[in-house]
Amino acid sequence: MLAALAAQAGADDTPRYFESGAGTDVATFVTENCVACHAAEPLGREPGPSADNWAQNGPPLYYAGDKYRQEWLRDWLQAPERIRPAGHYPPAHIQTTPDGDVIDEASLVTHPALDAELAEEVAGFLMTLTPYAERLAEEDYEPGSVSLRMGQMDFRRFKGCVACHEDVQGEGGKSGPELHSAWDRLQPEFIVSFVRSPVHWNPDTMMPVLEMNDAAIHKLVDYLKTIAEE
Ligand code: HEC
Ligand code: HEC
The missing domain is CATH 1.10.760.10 (Cytochrome c-like domain)
Incomplete structure (x- = not known):
């Protein structure tokens, strides 16, 4: 299941690119395009670092406003650079070979990018999520x-x-x-x-x-x- 997800996400090399002006409000945009891979609220289940729990593809975003700096979010969303060299759940992206562990680069998620205006809006929205x-x-x-x-x-x-x-x-x-x-x-x-x-x-x-x-x-x-x- 995890491998399939990872393969699917990495199969398409062309990063998804979102432009502003689609007419939906920013909260709806995030729900429709980001929540598939990022928890938007605390998960209602037993916690623990099991493969199933990490099947979500990225880190939780429901406390983004307590975590990130707004300018960083705005810039990164326009030009995402890899933060986790072996992906969000390394066991799904590391292959054991006779020469040691090798990161399967092709299986890593190519992160969607947003245009400047949309990145500004999404960053502003994420910063309002401050439960802690x-x-x-x-x-x-x-x-x-x-x-x-x-x-x-x-x-x-x-x-x-x-x-x-x-x-x-x-x-x-x-x-x-x-x-x-x-x-x-x-x-x-x-x-x-x-x-x-x-x-x-x-x-x-x-x-x-x-x-x-x-x-x-x-x-x-x-x-x-x-x-x-x-
Ligand atoms: C055994 C491996 C391991 C060690 C040792 C370790 N970390 Fe981590 N650390 C992780 C992992 C895995 C994550 C990602 C966990 C998550 O997202 O909840 C993480 C997350 C973090 C984060 C949050 C980063 C982000 O962008 O979300 C910080 C800050 C951090 N570690 C600091 C440290 C510091 C400082 C030390 C040394 C005192 C340390 N870590 C030692 C594995 C480790
Ligand atoms: C296909 C799955 C996927 C989708 C869709 C997706 N993300 Fe991500 N996102 C990830 C992964 C995986 C990472 C970790 C990247 C890394 O570590 O290099 C990530 C990282 C991030 C980060 C950096 C957080 C951190 O601490 O690493 C932000 C912010 C973010 N995503 C926001 C968004 C927003 C906003 C959207 C919707 C426009 C979105 N993502 C859509 C998978 C996804």
């Missing part, structure tokens, strides 16, 4: 600075984030979203809250809980800021 605003309000993260070298050592060696995440394009684990663009993509308070308790945000998450105090998490966020500003 109070979680962000509870965070007291203040951007600080960390040297590139210390931050990288922490991210790679001490905290082991690099096993699943790239902090430099092409360098790092392929099972999680790349984090070299995380500072531009995500609200800092979301990053702190998510790292502390991933399952709070996404009941199906495959991100483990890594026992760390807030100061340690804040330092990692400062590192993500540092690499974005490099």
